[in-house]
Every structure is written in C-alpha cells, then in structure tokens.
Amino acid sequence: MLELALKGDKKYWGWIIALLAFIGVGFAVYLKQLDFGLGITGMSRDVSWGFYIAQFTFLVGVAAGGVMVVLPKYLHDYKAFGKITILGEFLAIAAVTMCLLFIIADLGQPMRAFNVILYPTPGSVLFWDMIVLNGYLFLNIVIGWNVLEAERNNIHYPKWVKPLIFTSIVWAPAIHTVTAFLYCGLPGRGFWLTAILAPRFLASAFAAGPALLILLCLIIRKVTKFDPGKEQIQSLAKIVTYAIILNMFFFLCEVFVVFYSRIPSHMSHLQYLFFGLHGHGALVPWMWTAMIFMGTSIVLLVIPATRKHEGVLAFSCVILFIGAWIDKGLGMISGGFVPNPLHHVTEYVPTIPEILITLGIYAIGLLVLTILFKVAVNVKEEVGGLKDSCESC
Amino acid sequence: MYDKNKIVAGLVIFIAIVTFPFWYNLGNASSAPEPKLSEKAKVAKECVMPKESIKSEHMQVLDLWRDTVVRDANRIYKSGSGKTFNMSLSTGEESCMGCHESKAEFCDKCHNYASVNPYCWDCHIAPKEKPKENK
Amino acid sequence: MENSRRSFLKVAGITALGVGTKPVLNVFASSGGHVEEPKPEVSKNEKALTAKKWGMVIDTRKFHSAEDLEPIIDACHKIHNIPELPEPRHKIMWLWEDEYKHVFTHREHELVNDRIKHLPFLVLCNHCEKPACVRACPTKATFKRDDGIVLMDFHRCIGCRFCMAACPYGSRSFNFRDPRPFIKEENKEFPTRMKGVVEKCNFCAERLAVGKLPACVEASNGAITVGDLDDPESEVRELLRTNYTIRRKPDLGAGPSVYYIV
Known part of the structure; x- marks a missing residue:
C-alpha cells in the first residue's frame, strides 16, 4: 500500500520537500548537539529537562488522544467513526514516533540508550514508559495497517486483530498515565506531586488529540476527494468539549488545593507560571494566553450554534490546541523545575539550536503523518463507491 | 524485463560502493602491529592473565573490572599465580597504565590498526607520554 | 565517525556478550576447575575503611x-x-x-x-x-x-x-x-x-x-x-x-x- 504515497501532485511533493528541508536542518543541528553535548540547549543544572521532554509529554497526549475515535467505534459500535478510526491510529503512530525521537534527542549519551534494555529496572518509571510507548507504536502499526488493507480489498480484517484493538484501547490511557507517573512520583517537586496529574494529562490529551483530528479532517476534506463526514466531525467536537472542560476543572482543583493550603513548595510553581517569582516571569504571558485560549474554546464549543459552524469550530480547535500546547509543552515541565528544590529561581528559555532540533522532529512526525494519511485517504478514495459497505467492518 | 539497463547499472554501482573498502585498500595491506611493552612491563614478566587471554579478552576483563570496582567495591585482583594488582585502568602504580606506561605504544598501536576507538580516555587520564629516545 | 564506531562497538559488544564473556566469567568463578592453578580472586583492600551504614x-x-x-x-x-x-x-x-x-x-x-x-x-x-x-x-x-x-x-x-x-x-x-x-x-x-x-x-x-x-x-x-x-x-x-x-x-x-x- 505504501506505493500510494509515491503518487502525488506538485503540492504534495512541495510539502514533502519542505518537510525534508526542516528535517535536514534539524538533523544537522542534532549532529552539532551530539558533538558538543546538551550544552547547546537552554537547559541547566536547575532546569534539567526542557523543550524536548515537554514536547514528548505533549505528544504522548496527542498519541493517546487517537483512542477517542477507536473507543466509540469498537466498544460502543458507533459506526460513523468507522470511517475515521484509521486517521486516529495513524495520528498515534506519527505522535509516538516523535515522542521516541524527543527522548533520544534529550539523552546525554544516546549511544547507550540500549542500557535501558540491557539493565532492565522495573522500579524506574522510565523503563515502563519505554515499554508502553513502543508497545503502543507497535499496536497501532499492526492494527492500522491490517484494517486499512482489509478495507482496500473489501474484506473483513483478520480475526486476530480484534484483541489487539481492545488492547490498544486500554493501552492508550496507560501511555499517558505512565508519562504522568514520571513526574508525579518525585518527592520535592511540589508542582507535579499531585494525584490529579495523570487525570489532568489524560483530559488535556483527549481534548488536544481529537481537536487536531478535527483540523486534519477538515484539511483532508479540502485537499482530497475523501470526506471524513459532518457527523464524525461533530461527534469529535463533543468529545473535545467535554475533555477540555474536564481539563480546566482538574486544573482549577489543583489551583484550589495549592492556594488554599498555601504550602509554599507547591504554591511557588504556580506563582512563578502565572505571576512571576522574585522578578522572573518569562512564562507569565504565555500561561495567561493558554488560559484565555482554552477558556474561549470552551465557550465556543459549549454553545451548539458555534460548535456546529465548522469555521468557528476550526478556530476553536486551533486556539484549544495552542492553549493545551502552551500548558503542557511550555509550562508543565519547566514550571516544575522553577523554583528549584533549594528555592532558587533559574529560568529556562530554549535556545535556537534546541528549537531547530525540535522543529526537525516535528517535521519527521508530519512526514510520517502525511505519508500515512496519504495512503489512508487514497484507499478511501479507491473504495469510495463502496463507502457505505465499509460500515459493516 | 522492464528497465533492464537501469537495473544493471544500478547493480554495478551498488556493488562498486559495497566493495569500496576492499579495492580502495588493495595493495596497502600491512601486518598487524605488536604492542610495545614498556621496560617496567618487561621486568614484571607476568600480567593479570596469560598473554593470549589478554589479547583476546582484555575488553571483557576491563568491562568486568569496572563493574567489580565501581559497583561491588572490590579493587584488589589476585591472579592465578598469586600476584596482586590494583584493579584500575589508570590510577596508581599497580594499575594497567601504571605498568604499561605508554598509551601510544601499548593501546593505540593495535586500536589504530583495528580502527577501534574505545571511549576509556574520555574520562580516564592517560599517563603522560615520555619523549621518544633516539636510538 | 567516532560516534558511529562507538555504537558499532556497543552492538558488537552486545553480540559478543553471550560467547565472549564466558571464559572471563570462568576465570572469576570461585568453584570448580583445575587443581594446579588457583583461580584469580577479587577482594577489598585490607586498609579500606568500612561501615555498615x-x-x-x-x-x-x-x-x-x-x-x-x-x-x-x-x-x-x-x-x-x-x-x-x-x-x-x-x-x-x-x-x-x-x-x-x-x-x-x-x-x-x-x-x-x-x-x-x-x-x-x-x-x-x-x-x-x-x-x-x-x-x-x-x-x-x-x-x-x-x-x-x-x-x-x-x-x-x-x-x-x-x-x-x-x-x-x-x-x-x-x-x-x-x-x-x-x-x-x-x-x-x-x-x-x-x-x-x-x-x-x-x-x-x-x-x-x-x-x-x-x-x-x-x-x-x-x-x-x-x-x-x-x-x-x-x-x-x-x-x-x-x-x-x-x-x-x-x-x-x-x-x-x-x-x-x-
């Protein structure tokens, strides 16, 4: 089926070449990082995880979000989603690929990455994270490919795929829960030391992931002959609505606990993020932007008239996605490190090389996504005439 | 067969690239070098293991030693013949480099020939090379 | 270049692990073997300062x-x-x-x-x-x-x-x-x-x-x-x-x- 990705018009190839250019630049800068060390990033002794790990965290969420189209289809037999489950699965593949690349980019000694397998340490959450991420990648590749191939041949997918699908439905929340456990089990990091962290991660994941899917569906409808469908997009929009409301609710729970208890080691991180601490406040405008964006998207999504208007819906999804990205991809990680355990404030700002490597990895993810979506959409176009019969699968 | 010429041309280029190291080095073959023993090592006569075992297994020995020293805190090695050594690559008189005083003459000779570049020396400090005596 | 060599060594090392380390492990094993030649032993320095905690x-x-x-x-x-x-x-x-x-x-x-x-x-x-x-x-x-x-x-x-x-x-x-x-x-x-x-x-x-x-x-x-x-x-x-x-x-x-x- 992969050969479908080799036939495209000028726009398609232009897009691919643009992505390859970003990948090339990112890779060149990565070679520089390999040579010099992680010193080319803005990370420090105090903020020892930065942009890479933050993007990783955010993208685990996007990957897990893919399950929001798989689950209604297979657990509730919601047939409409049958048309777009493959998009959710392929989005997950691209997102997990990026996650793994961000972890590699963040390692001080990437040549030794295999030590995690050579000296397995079940007590370490990172060990489990490696297992769940690779497992999720594997599951989605196998499931996505087999289901799509069956659809192309107009047959039912093999029986053994079904248990894998159910596994992947359980597996998706697991990847983000384990990722949250990376942070929330650490003593002395008050910002993360909260049981609501994993639920918060999941809520923001189930908002940002499907929001991205909605946008991708709208793009697909515009640039291809395949229409993911009005009903499908509206159903996704409802999922996004509830998830973003839950995300906001969980966050406000956290805000209440922290500011009512007034325990400094928990409170100072939120103070730093939203008001600045000891004269440092690089993230303050970002965090408020995130809140305003997420808040506005809630209003626009809750009101049926605005949700049903696809232009407004697209706008809501864009600001929601940006808001969730700032919240997790900027604030969540460095916010946990500022102030440090000795209550010193060292701020973190990513450097240009760091951003170029990040863009390179995002370009790889988009390339994977483009190729997979191209294949999927072409198959859908091929069997277009049989559109309705597909619902029997 | 479609595109016969293209396929054949491609194959030829592929084989040429794959065999590049062989024909590039044709006629340049040199014999394997022998590491040069320092005076100190010659006097000592014996090492931690017989010469042949060291030749073939020194990487594994060093790997095992570093675990033994760092993780189990066992730093003294008593060889089969009863001689004791300080299990260290580069620190102290009884370490590897304490006896094999020249990294260039002892380690690098073979490593360069075999084109291996172990990262020992990223951390371990090699003994200062003595200026070469003119004979 | 150096890095790729390193990773190669790593892989080679992993592959060799199964076969290669056997003789060395034998050298370290405390029991069994020949009578004439005593096995090598590892130990702590006698002068070492020790504590339970x-x-x-x-x-x-x-x-x-x-x-x-x-x-x-x-x-x-x-x-x-x-x-x-x-x-x-x-x-x-x-x-x-x-x-x-x-x-x-x-x-x-x-x-x-x-x-x-x-x-x-x-x-x-x-x-x-x-x-x-x-x-x-x-x-x-x-x-x-x-x-x-x-x-x-x-x-x-x-x-x-x-x-x-x-x-x-x-x-x-x-x-x-x-x-x-x-x-x-x-x-x-x-x-x-x-x-x-x-x-x-x-x-x-x-x-x-x-x-x-x-x-x-x-x-x-x-x-x-x-x-x-x-x-x-x-x-x-x-x-x-x-x-x-x-x-x-x-x-x-x-x-x-x-x-x-x-």
Whole structure:
C-alpha cells in the first residue's frame, strides 16, 4: 500500500520537500548537539529537562488522544467513526514516533540508550514508559495497517486483530498515565506531586488529540476527494468539549488545593507560571494566553450554534490546541523545575539550536503523518463507491 | 524485463560502493602491529592473565573490572599465580597504565590498526607520554 | 565517525556478550576447575575503611564565614576533577555552600538568629537511606551500595537526567559539555567525566577504599566527621548523642545520612 504515497501532485511533493528541508536542518543541528553535548540547549543544572521532554509529554497526549475515535467505534459500535478510526491510529503512530525521537534527542549519551534494555529496572518509571510507548507504536502499526488493507480489498480484517484493538484501547490511557507517573512520583517537586496529574494529562490529551483530528479532517476534506463526514466531525467536537472542560476543572482543583493550603513548595510553581517569582516571569504571558485560549474554546464549543459552524469550530480547535500546547509543552515541565528544590529561581528559555532540533522532529512526525494519511485517504478514495459497505467492518 | 539497463547499472554501482573498502585498500595491506611493552612491563614478566587471554579478552576483563570496582567495591585482583594488582585502568602504580606506561605504544598501536576507538580516555587520564629516545 | 564506531562497538559488544564473556566469567568463578592453578580472586583492600551504614555529621558551629568553607570545597573539587565552566547554567558542584533558608527550606523562618541567618552551610549529596534518584534511574547507573553510599556508574549513565528531577536536594549535576578543557589541574588519581553523564558527591568512595577519609573531612579541621551510623560506639553516633542535629527535608522520608549540628 505504501506505493500510494509515491503518487502525488506538485503540492504534495512541495510539502514533502519542505518537510525534508526542516528535517535536514534539524538533523544537522542534532549532529552539532551530539558533538558538543546538551550544552547547546537552554537547559541547566536547575532546569534539567526542557523543550524536548515537554514536547514528548505533549505528544504522548496527542498519541493517546487517537483512542477517542477507536473507543466509540469498537466498544460502543458507533459506526460513523468507522470511517475515521484509521486517521486516529495513524495520528498515534506519527505522535509516538516523535515522542521516541524527543527522548533520544534529550539523552546525554544516546549511544547507550540500549542500557535501558540491557539493565532492565522495573522500579524506574522510565523503563515502563519505554515499554508502553513502543508497545503502543507497535499496536497501532499492526492494527492500522491490517484494517486499512482489509478495507482496500473489501474484506473483513483478520480475526486476530480484534484483541489487539481492545488492547490498544486500554493501552492508550496507560501511555499517558505512565508519562504522568514520571513526574508525579518525585518527592520535592511540589508542582507535579499531585494525584490529579495523570487525570489532568489524560483530559488535556483527549481534548488536544481529537481537536487536531478535527483540523486534519477538515484539511483532508479540502485537499482530497475523501470526506471524513459532518457527523464524525461533530461527534469529535463533543468529545473535545467535554475533555477540555474536564481539563480546566482538574486544573482549577489543583489551583484550589495549592492556594488554599498555601504550602509554599507547591504554591511557588504556580506563582512563578502565572505571576512571576522574585522578578522572573518569562512564562507569565504565555500561561495567561493558554488560559484565555482554552477558556474561549470552551465557550465556543459549549454553545451548539458555534460548535456546529465548522469555521468557528476550526478556530476553536486551533486556539484549544495552542492553549493545551502552551500548558503542557511550555509550562508543565519547566514550571516544575522553577523554583528549584533549594528555592532558587533559574529560568529556562530554549535556545535556537534546541528549537531547530525540535522543529526537525516535528517535521519527521508530519512526514510520517502525511505519508500515512496519504495512503489512508487514497484507499478511501479507491473504495469510495463502496463507502457505505465499509460500515459493516 | 522492464528497465533492464537501469537495473544493471544500478547493480554495478551498488556493488562498486559495497566493495569500496576492499579495492580502495588493495595493495596497502600491512601486518598487524605488536604492542610495545614498556621496560617496567618487561621486568614484571607476568600480567593479570596469560598473554593470549589478554589479547583476546582484555575488553571483557576491563568491562568486568569496572563493574567489580565501581559497583561491588572490590579493587584488589589476585591472579592465578598469586600476584596482586590494583584493579584500575589508570590510577596508581599497580594499575594497567601504571605498568604499561605508554598509551601510544601499548593501546593505540593495535586500536589504530583495528580502527577501534574505545571511549576509556574520555574520562580516564592517560599517563603522560615520555619523549621518544633516539636510538 | 567516532560516534558511529562507538555504537558499532556497543552492538558488537552486545553480540559478543553471550560467547565472549564466558571464559572471563570462568576465570572469576570461585568453584570448580583445575587443581594446579588457583583461580584469580577479587577482594577489598585490607586498609579500606568500612561501615555498615556511612553517615556524616557537620558541626556548623565551627564555621563562621564562607572563607572557612572554601578550602573544604576546593579540596573536594580538586581531587575529583570538577571543571570550572564559563556558563553558570552548566555548573558542576559536588560540595557547595548556601544559606540556611535555601538549605533548610522546611525550617526557614524570618526571625531565625543572626548567626544562622548569615552562616553559609555546606551542601552535598545526602546519601539517602531511600534515595529517590536510585528509584528513578532506568539503568541502575546510580545505585546504593550495601554500606549506604549512593554512587554513580559513569560508564552506564545514559544521561536521561531522571535522577536530577528525582533528587529533592538538588545534589546532582549534568555534564552539558566535555568538562576536560575546563579542569585547571587534572588529578591523575581520579578520572574525569565525559559529556552527557550525571555526577555528584561519591562520599570519596575511592579514598575509603584505600583507607583514607573523605577529602572534605581531612580539610575541615575536625568540623566534619564521618563514620558508621549503625555502630553505637562510632564517633558520629557519639556526636549525634550529645548534640542536637538537623537534617534536610526529613519529612520527605528519604532518610538523609548527612546531619548538621547547628
């Protein structure tokens, strides 16, 4: 089926070449990082995880979000989603690929990455994270490919795929829960030391992931002959609505606990993020932007008239996605490190090389996504005439 | 067969690239070098293991030693013949480099020939090379 | 080039592991084999200082200003080849000083007496009883020895920095770049580090192994004492019995082994 990705018009190839250019630049800068060390990033002794790990965290969420189209289809037999489950699965593949690349980019000694397998340490959450991420990648590749191939041949997918699908439905929340456990089990990091962290991660994941899917569906409808469908997009929009409301609710729970208890080691991180601490406040405008964006998207999504208007819906999804990205991809990680355990404030700002490597990895993810979506959409176009019969699968 | 010429041309280029190291080095073959023993090592006569075992297994020995020293805190090695050594690559008189005083003459000779570049020396400090005596 | 070779070696090493290490393991095996040639043995140095559970007591009453701490920090950093890096964010510290309110964040109050308020305190790895860093490490590159010392295996560290996030005391540093060019005087008796690995105080394990006290203890004129916390007769236990001592963040339950007399 992969050969479908080799036939495209000028726009398609232009897009691919643009992505390859970003990948090339990112890779060149990565070679520089390999040579010099992680010193080319803005990370420090105090903020020892930065942009890479933050993007990783955010993208685990996007990957897990893919399950929001798989689950209604297979657990509730919601047939409409049958048309777009493959998009959710392929989005997950691209997102997990990026996650793994961000972890590699963040390692001080990437040549030794295999030590995690050579000296397995079940007590370490990172060990489990490696297992769940690779497992999720594997599951989605196998499931996505087999289901799509069956659809192309107009047959039912093999029986053994079904248990894998159910596994992947359980597996998706697991990847983000384990990722949250990376942070929330650490003593002395008050910002993360909260049981609501994993639920918060999941809520923001189930908002940002499907929001991205909605946008991708709208793009697909515009640039291809395949229409993911009005009903499908509206159903996704409802999922996004509830998830973003839950995300906001969980966050406000956290805000209440922290500011009512007034325990400094928990409170100072939120103070730093939203008001600045000891004269440092690089993230303050970002965090408020995130809140305003997420808040506005809630209003626009809750009101049926605005949700049903696809232009407004697209706008809501864009600001929601940006808001969730700032919240997790900027604030969540460095916010946990500022102030440090000795209550010193060292701020973190990513450097240009760091951003170029990040863009390179995002370009790889988009390339994977483009190729997979191209294949999927072409198959859908091929069997277009049989559109309705597909619902029997 | 479609595109016969293209396929054949491609194959030829592929084989040429794959065999590049062989024909590039044709006629340049040199014999394997022998590491040069320092005076100190010659006097000592014996090492931690017989010469042949060291030749073939020194990487594994060093790997095992570093675990033994760092993780189990066992730093003294008593060889089969009863001689004791300080299990260290580069620190102290009884370490590897304490006896094999020249990294260039002892380690690098073979490593360069075999084109291996172990990262020992990223951390371990090699003994200062003595200026070469003119004979 | 160097890197690709390295990764090749790594893979080659992994493949060789099954076959290659067998003879070496045989050499180390204690039982069986030929009668004539005794097997090689590994052991500790007879002079090595040992304890069931190492601990440290710092008598802060003997310090008055930052100058008093300087020679101690210097001694530690010199023998362990700690670099002096130009960028503050790349800083590497094993032993350093800070104010009371930063060191004892859970005990800080505005009206603390003048001496304590302005006194610099020594800060180092606490060699915790239940170290969060060891729990976090995905490769066991950082581990707790039976005698309580928490160590780093620089050969194994992959540089993920999970331990740095886990440590509630900020005791760990990362090599953001090759430290070699920034070491003023290299101490040949101790290795340097390479870029991309985490490091921290090692309780001078290399000195204990040859019967020497930690460098900071030697340089402290009796202000720092180390010994066996499990031995009621030890000097540290005597100090703990006769003086009021505090530890950093005891409420986290990590069980620091460094005590401060204030």
